[in-house]
Amino acid sequence: MTAPGIIGAHEAGLTGCTLCGHVAPAGTRHCARCGARLHPVDLRSLQRVWAWWLAGLICYVPANLYPMLRTSTLVGTQTNTIAGGALELAEHGSWVVAAIVFIASIMIPIGKFAAIAYLSLAVARERGPGGHRQLRLYEVVDFIGRWSMIDVFVVAILSSLVQLGFVASIHPGPAAVAFAMSVAFTMLSAQSFDSRLIWRVPAVPSSAASGRAVPGEAQPADAGPKPSIS
């Protein structure tokens, strides 16, 4: 998978800054260029991923059990959970919106839990670099996580707008808080995941590592790959 001749900064005894890309000798605490804290590529960083992941999962349970919305109209009061809201939209025939709500508030959160767990388990097994498939998955998870907040905003807009006294009024339910916390925690979990672990080579002395030390196999520094420029 790995392009030939590319090594990671940590294999060269250096630490790369995850914010600006600046390279510093291993053990440096703060990046000399941007001042960010430097994190060595280390499996221990997965502990934070799992901690936020678990917090998000715990919050996700009440988010689905409790009502998201309480609608009071002339004919009575009705409560909606997350799944119920999507179903109701589908029954009214607004398929597109029902699909958006279903994807944003049910499929994305569940998919995110599964994807983060898969990535964390996969890099912890140290089978060597995982490559492009895992990185794509991580990028998708990292990008898409924020969009689950749609549901919280919909609840906020509906309950502030629909305040027509006895005719119709909408109030938020406890699930809104639980859901917002679940989304925030999974975002933090995805952000704590160190994507450099995907490319980490196991620390055992492998044939590739010893092969590089053979004289004659080492190439001049500027004969190797460079950033692809376009």
Added chain:
Amino acid sequence: MCVQNASIPKAAAPGDMIACPECDALLRAVPLGPTERARCPRCGSLLVSPRVRSFLQVVALAFTALILMMAAVFFPFLGIAAHGLSHESSVIEVALAFSDGWLAPLSVAVLAVIVGLPMLRFCAIIYVLWPLANGRPAWPKARAAFRLAEGLTPWSMAEIFIVGTAVALVKIGGLATISIGPAFWAFCGLVIVTTLKNAFMSRWSIWAALERS
């Protein structure tokens, strides 16, 4: 031009190299033309984006976004009318929908992600780029300010709020008459301006400029 051998980095100055923030590939930094971009040869993530647009354009877009945000906050956002009753709400009132009882902290969080954090981010970007755009040395704490702006990016959710508005409108569209206020359009403009600003902003050249100054 990447480093081939583990012994070479000791000879080369670390300042000539970059480590891909996504996959840690160690590469040698090469000077680029203004329209060139550099990608990591291993994982394909964008390392250096083109810097045709100057810092001044980013500053201008950040100012535009700030002004649009003011309009979005203070003008009426949405109105509803049904059975002779009507109600109007602003963006602030939307956030305060959770303000009664123990849901109140969510109000603060919603207000933060749709108004507070985006504004803080625009201000930080202006603070960092204004002196650089005028060819002056960076103001104190500029690096911390730009780190803050970068860290806030995933937590600025204005564009998600607009999609949420669209979903909410469809949900109640058939039941009542909805009027869309100027704040809604200001918010839409804000999303476009923010996207343009992010596209024009070359992080690599900003860090390089901060390092030089």
